[in-house]
Amino acid sequence: MNFSVLMSVYFKEKPEFLKESIESLVSQTLKPDEIVIVLDGKLTDELYRLLDEYKNAYPDLFKYVQLEQNMGLGKALEIGIKECRYDVIARMDSDDICHPERFEKQINFLKNNPDVKVLGSWIAEFEEGPDKIESIRKVPSTYEEIREYAKTRCPLNHMTVVYYKEAVLKAGSYQTLMWNEDYFLWGRMLNSNIKFMNIPEALVYARAGADMFNRRGGLKYFNKEVELQKKFLKMQFIDKQTFIKNVITRGTVRILPNSIRGFIYKKLLRR
Template sequence: MNFSVLMSVYYKESPKFLLESIKSIINQTLLPNEIVIVQDGELTTELTEILGKYERNYPNLFKFIKLDQNVGLGPALAIGINECNNHIIARMDSDDICHPERFERQINYLNENPSIDVVGSWIGEFDQDYTEVTNVRKVPLSYQDVLNFAKTRNPLNHMTVVFRKKAVLDAGNYKPFLWNEDYYLWVRMLNQNYKIVNLGEILVYARTGSEMYKRRGGIQYLLKDISLQKEFLRMNFINRTTFYKNIIIRCFVRLLPNSLRGFVYKTLLRK
């Protein structure tokens, strides 16, 4: 089955990490026939050179969408989805690494389960070397467990998802919701009875560290959390009791010092 890989790149990306990410895509046991990369605003010289090399060496595989200004992840992915020519799209982040059999396992799963609209997986988190996994973010596997889990936390690891393009577009595509574009999309899909599952294995290796935990804290992040929970309440996806519970937990996590928040993520929110 033909499928597309969708990635967004912006100027703060690491050239080394981007190179490793792309290599992990083109060294799969099942190769995509299209890799769509959205250049979200002007890039650094180093990033441009890396993308230019792949454009020259794989002219029939890579498709580049160049945006004049940085619009953010959600809008960039929304544009990218419309530019994908295949019915199946696999997401990938520009600083993570795919397991060599990732696409083969997920694409085969969608082929064998036509009622499923989105399939994700667990991630192995690492600091420097992806072969030295420090934590595993396990997410629920079955549709019902995903639905229940989504009422309190994001039920998918965004960089692992493979989805049917039509289902995502019918649900409204990615919409601007800073730091929560993917979670907002999954909940809208679940609220419209689209079927989402995860495979219980590590298919993507994701970089972590103190900077990641720092990005997930602070008053601005908390305010975005509250806005999202209000939207879930408005949609009747959660009830008022769950709303208040979610807000209390997020207040605690977001306002912790960075080192303590890292401890919470590593010990309470990971395996």
Template sequence: MTQFSIITSIYKNDKPEFVRVALDSMLINQTVKPTEIVLVRDGQVTEELDRLLDEYEARYPKIFNIIRLKQNGGLGKALKLGVESAKYDIVARMDSDDICLPNRFELQLRYLEQHPDVDIIGGQMTEFIDTPDNIIGKRIVPCDNEDIYGFMKNRCALNHVTVMFRKESVLKVGNYQDWFWNEDYYLWVRMMKTKCQFANVPEVLVNVRSGADQYARRGGRKYYESEKGIKKLQLDNKMITKMEYRYFVAQRYIIQILLPNWLRGWVFRKLARKK
């Protein structure tokens, strides 16, 4: 199958035991293994994390391309550098504490080979707490390009940690850029502006590590302004109507500003996840 790169990043708060599980799910437990892993160390990390990186770099010298940044610049900048540094035309995205299912890359590569017009392919994801078998929810997204464009009017239609894309398509729209907690959504909207073709496979590709604090991170004015800015970009480019924009802003103001964390978590689990 086609050679491909994976881009991922770590920073000081990542737990070495989680990073090890994530790396093994990409490297060892796959039916089709990556040709390259571009790992951006986003600033100084713990000695234990550095030792882990040294270990994998020594074990897989032909696969690992570790970029060690002296200062933390944020996820958007790290991923931008990762894409630019990737050697291959096909690039997969992965987080440093999640778990790829064994046939993830095989499914996505086969789809891209069979659909040369598709620029980016994602898939479904599950979420777990503590142990991988303790599944607490599933985020289902549409598979067809037209349905994805429609879904994007209200919510992000690609599970970021599941995507695989053509490097040229991402570079053409300016690559990843810094946008608080929504670097992915911002990139997808810019790809939509150029009529890129999107797709998702119906299978679950990644099991995502979750926790109670994730809903706290999705609240607050800064997160609200981030999503509001993306919707304004969609409005300005006639991807959504003024009514859709106003509805979204009002909805997100209630969820992200007014609701306490515990209630926000309930809303996300009920409306955006399936058991």
């Protein structure tokens, strides 16, 4: 089963993190057939040099898609998914690290479960390094559990997902909804009865910390949260009672002080 990897990079990326991420891709026990990296606007010289090194080392593996200006993750992925050669696409973030057997386990799972069109896994979160795991974000495994869980929380860890291009495009692909493009996509796909599953194992090591919690808070984030819930209500993915509950619970977390929000994420929403 041939597959592509899809990643987006922008100018604020740290070269050392990007290097670790790419190294984890090219060192897989089952190597991808293509790595598509969307350059979301102009990058730094250091980032360009790093990407050139990999392109020179693996000329047939890497494909770069340069955008004229920064358009955000959702738009970058919407463009990038169309540039992927293969129908099976594995998502990856530019500052996270794959478990060496991630693709082998996920691709074999898809081969053995042809009805599953979206497959994710748990993530192991770290601050200092992947050898010092701070927490595990566990998500439900079965389709039925995922459908129910998705009504109140995002049911997938986006950077772990492998999906079928055709299924994503049929659902409308990524659409601009700042910080919630992936969750909105999952909701639409689940609403169309597309089968999801998660492997109950951490197959990606994800960076966490104060910066991440800062990105998940503030009035702008609260407003986007309400916008997402309105869309879910309109398409009847959730009912009015769940809408109110989500705005109160999820919305409140967005406007709490960063230290409290970090505590909630690390201590109450992780294991």
